[in-house]
Amino acid sequence: MQYIAEKIIVWHKSSGRHDLPWQKTQDPYRIWISEIMLQQTQVSSVIPYFKKFIKEFPTVDKLASADEDLVMRHWSGLGYYRRAKFILQTAKIIVDSYQSKFPINVDELINLPGIGKSTAGAICAFAFGGIEPIMDANVKRVFCRFYGIREWSGKAKTQKYLWNLAHENLPSKDIKIYTQALMDLGATICKGRQPDCLNCPLQRKCESFKLNLCQVIPAKKPKKTIPTKQVNVLMVEVNNQILLKKRREASVWEGLWSLPEIQEFSYIEKWLQDLWGATPFNLVKQGQHLAIFSHYKLQINFNYIVLTERINKNTPRDFLWVNRAELSNAGIPTPVKRLLRDI
DNA sequence: CACACGTGGCC
DNA sequence: TGGCCAAGTGT
Known part of the structure; x- marks a missing residue:
């Protein structure tokens, strides 16, 4: 067996993670859900979401027939x-085209x-032992350090090289342990900052350890300055209910x-008139709320408006009145939940 | 290939 | 405290 596989499979027995919720199953459905949730998301964030999601949608059939809004509520936060949307699409495909059984080939998956x-x-690997x-x-990170790769791993050429290495290092057996071990090693030993090289099973042949490059590798992603965008929103309340709009x-x-958006706050009266009829209101509060994303900042300018009565009882499509107490359970993005809480 | 896509935790 | 980063995918 290859050096890396041999070492980390042994290492995993004593030092790997064995009790993550999705490790207790062979069910491809649960493994799939966990893998999607774990995309770009840390294990500790995923665990409570995974448990709740599986409880609500225990099988792919249950998920496939679920209401999109309910799925979004379970993804909220x-x-x-987009992952939640894809998960629902894929569930339907699995049920309709694969008789509710996951395909076992990479090409189909x-x-x-x-x-x-x-x-x-x-x-x-995890569900079928492929x-x-x-x-x-x-x-x-593990491969970049081990092989002394100095380029940023996001570059197309580097990615291709890494995939080749990943193929070359595959063991002929124990694929589940190997795959989990690779990730556990990266998460607990070969960390981004302050790797624990003294306890690393790959130390003897690690290029970065030999050349003392662990502070330089992995190379950092080239950084860019991010813009700040602005948006004007309305928080409309009547009878202790808040108006939401589907994005x-x-x-x-x-x-x-989320909250309904408006081009200019000077249009508020017309906006209210158009949607809800002649509607008396009080402007209770104005302010700003900053949401920071990885690629831009969003300055949310809000107007908090309380209607003294609702003339038009109809609610147009994509609008929804939600009781204040139920806001925390709704499919609302986190910065908007905070904004609503803080006002 | 570069970018959009969220959020929380870390120092 | 602000910048960095995480079990990536789709366009």
Whole structure:
């Protein structure tokens, strides 16, 4: 067996993680859900979401027939909401085209929405014992350090090289242990900052350890300055209910409920008139709220308006009145939840 | 290839 | 405290 596989498989027995909720099953459905949730998301954040999600949607059939809004509610706060949309799409495909059974080949898995090369490899390995590689942030870091790769791992050329290495290092057996060990090593020993090289099973042949490059490798992603965007929103309240609007745009927070946006606050009266009829209101509070994303900052300018009565009882499509007490359970993005809480 | 896509934790 | 980063995918 290859050096890396041999060493980390032994290491995993004593020092790996064995009690994560999705390790207690062979069910491809649960493994799939966990892998999607874990995309760009840390284990500690995922655990409570995973448990709650599986409880609500225990099988792919239950999920496939679920209401999208309920799925979004269970994803609310986890981020990258497109994943929730993909999960529902894929569930329907599995039920309709695969008789509710997951395909066991990487090539078929990869064609499903939200499942890329790495997630396909993980599902294949963990659920079916397929000898397939993964390439997450942990694996990238371990291989970059071990082989002394100085380029940033996001570069196309570097990625290709890393995938080749991942293939070359695959063991012919114990694929589940190997795959988990690779990630556990990256998470607990070969960490981004202050790696614990003295306890690393790969130390003897690690290029970065030999040359003292662990502070330089992995190379940092080239950084860019991020813009600040502005948006004007309305917090409309009547009878202790808050008005929400479904986001349909293929952009941030798609599929979630948020506050209605308005071009100019000077249009408020007309906006209210158009949607709700002649509506007397009090402007209670104005302010700003800053939400920071990885690629931009969003300054949310809000107007808090309380209607003294609702003339028009109809609620247009994509609008929803929610009781204040139920806001925390709704499919609302975290910064908006905070804004609502703080006002 | 570069970018959009969320959030929380770390120092 | 602000910048960095995490079990990536789709366009």
